[in-house]
Amino acid sequence: MVFRSPQLLNIIQGLGYSGARIQVIDSQRRTRAETGSYGTTDVANGNDPGVLDTRAWFTKIRPLLHKLIIREEWRDQPATESDVMFDRALTTALEGKPRVLRRISDNAQIIVALHPIVSKDKTLGAVIVQQNMAEILTFQEAALEQIVLFSILSLLAVFVVLLAFSVRLAWRIRGLRREANAAIDPYGRLRASALQSEVNAGDEIGDLARSIDNMLLRLNQHNTFIENMPRTLRHEINNPLNTLSTSLQNLENESESVRNSKYLESAKRGVLRIGAIVQNLADAANLEESLETEELETLDIEKLIENYVANFQLTHEKHHFIFRGTGGPVYARVSDYRIEQLLDKIIDNAIDFHRPESPIKVQLDTYREHLQISIANRGPALPHGAGESLFESMVSHRGRQSRLHFGLGLYVVRLIAEHHGGSVHALDLPDSSGVAIMVRLPLSPVGSPTPKKSDKVESAETA
Structure with missing residues (x-):
């Protein structure tokens, strides 16, 4: 039986809100006023896939959140047990103690808050506020979405800032590395005496x-x-x-x-x-x-080397020299004096190391864009790992010899070759019976004959 009280109804109607049911119960458990309903009002979004997915996800993590916040294990209650717990809570509220519990009603999760009405140390009744958890979940979902969105945007902003900072930092470091590397050539000589970038930076x-x-x-x-x-x-x-x-x-x-x-x-x-x-x-x-001050001119390298080897043979009758050319003119922009000086240094080196009675072979080959001068001699092979260091200044692998050598001969060869836009390297003959030193120089675009050989490198180690 319900004994309505208009005064109470006016009071609680001003306190009502969507998704909540407010009841006033007297000490005899009679309802004196009631307003609102805890049925969900989110009809518009109730079938929205996004809302359903979010709600399902939140339902999965609810036990963990409940354990972390309430520090109790989450468990689903049967409807009968829920009614019994509600009756107990109402009895406790009528005894003057407030209670809060969760119950099942019409397959919906309901949050119930019961608070006693006390006057002059006497409990007159209790106020019961019931709210559907779907409304709370909707509010929590909206708050969670805002928090997640704000967190993602914040992380994205921090990531962009850190990425820009790291890219700029890497670009500055790479620029400094390139300039520092460019300040010294592969042979250890300084190309620049000062840096231009980052020297004024304050970090x-x-x-x-x-x-x-x-x-x-x-x-x-x-x-x-x-x-x-x-x-x-x-x-x-x-x-x-x-x-x-x-x-x-x-x-x-x-x-x-x-x-x-x-x-x-x-x-x-x-x-x-x-x-x-x-x-x-x-x-x-x-x-x-x-x-740096010498001028280059286009010369026939074939004729230059052939005449040089013939003259060298006249002055070194104890040694035998063999020249093998291309059979035609080979043009390149060179300084004839420096090419002869280059040949002097290489052949002197070959004479010092060649096996007695074995010939020293000088060979000229042409390729598509360059010519190759090879001087090969039979004798000891190169020391292990000495192929590149041979052409550095003050480096010698002669060991104890009767003559003093300061390792300048092949260094001069490298300087002359690089001055003409070429390169020089040394390697052992295929059978390790000697050494060949090869000088590559660019061919002159004017008057250069058509290469007679394929691009396959054919070294003078066939000597």
Whole structure:
């Protein structure tokens, strides 16, 4: 039986809201006022696939959230058990203690809040507020969507900022690396004495750039000192050498007993050797500067090498030289004096290492865009890993020899080859019975004959 109270109804109607049911129960469990319904009002979105998917996903994670927040295990209640728990909660509320519980009603999850009505220490009844969890879930879903969307946008913004920062940082580091690498050529010579980029930056990359710039400056000063040292040594050593040579000559002229002395001859040879060493050092130091001022002209390399080998054979009758050419003119823009100097250094090296009674072969080949000069000799193979270092300055693999060698000959060969736009390399013969040094130079576009060979590299190791 319901005993309506208009005053109570007016009060709770102002408190009602969608999806909630408010009841006022007296101490006899009679309903004195009631308003609203806990049935879902989300008819428009109830069948929306997005809402259904979100609700299904939220239903799956609800037990975990319940355990984390309420610190209780989530379990579904049967309808009968739910009614019993509601009756117990109502009894407790009428006894003056508020209760909150979850119940099942018409296959819907309902949140129930019961609070006693107390007047002068006497419980007059209880207020029951029931709300469908679908409404709460809808509100939670909307809040969750906003949080997820805001989080994704925030993460995306942070990712874009970090990506832009990392790309710019990588670009600056790569630029600094390229400039630092370009400051030194493959043979260790400085191309630039200072950096141009990042030296004014105020961050750690700027500090690194300034450190590298300072290092390049000190290396440039040291290299300048090293490059000028041969000229200084030649000037400083030639004076005492001239004095010593003159003194030995005067001693030979004045004393008959000393004239035929083996010690005098040994001293003369020592003076000449020191003079030759100083001159070689100075020539190597001045070579790069002199190459820059030389003009190139188009010459027939075939004829140049053929005449050179013939003249060299006349002056070195103890050795046998074989020249194998292309049979026709081969044109290239070169300096004839420097090509002869290049051949001098390579053939001198071949003579020092060749096997006695074996010929030294000079071969000229042409390819589509370049010519190749090969000098091969029978003798010891190259030391392991020495193929590239042979052409560096002050590098020698002769071991203990009777003559002093400072490793400048093949270094001069490399400088001349690179000055003509070419390259030089050394390798063992196929049967490891000797060594071949090959110089490649670009062919002249004017007057160059049609290559007689295929592009397959055919080295002179067939000697």
